Amino acid sequence: MKLNHEVVRNILLTVEESLSYNQKVDVQDLAKFPLLENYDINDVKYTVRKLHEAGFLNISVSGTRLMEWVEVESLTYHGHEFLDNIRESGIWAETKKLASKIGGGSVSILAEIASSVIKSKLGLS
Template sequence: MMELKHDCIRDLLLGLEENLKLNQTLSVSEIADLSSMTSYNHDDIVYTVNKLSEAGFIKSFSYMGGGLDVSEITYYGHQFLDNVRGNNIWSETKSHLSKVGGAASLSIISELASNIVKAKLGIS
């Protein structure tokens, strides 16, 4: 079963932000070796990379023979990451998601986290 794991999305984006350099790529194997990704298996990482690429959160490309590299986080990826970056915000977001069984789209998760950030800043 292929499931898009919300923690994997956040951890992957945080790992890319910290380790990906301008004009550089990271392969799935290199991503799997990042400290933020050690709790995920290879299939989870490949699936998450593919889905984040489809969503326009990262740019990735595949090679013949099955290689997969990530070249950058897009503006939309950075927006999402900025909304879920803080551990307290992420915990509160996941707590709210648990009320619906944890199932929500990336856009809902981002909006929910954004609303939590706004509330903490006193912005309505």
């Protein structure tokens, strides 16, 4: 399955905006939030798992493989850091444009590109 970078950004934005401290949300319910409701549930589930693997989301998993519940708990520090770099739509658009020159990129590459875009705008590179 392909990782959709728009879903990545929208999950991070939704979790930050919608979850309060010590609150959890089931992935099925997360997918119903406005920024995610137009995506396939499997894209949302897959992306949540990948963001957890990348160290951007804290999640809890219970049940069995056939009846599994995944709850999103919070953004990690790295999740906040990445989101802060891609939050602004102009920075996000430029990040995606630069990544498209190489045919895409991993989330960690996107994070580096976004950081470089911001540094460039600040005259730091």
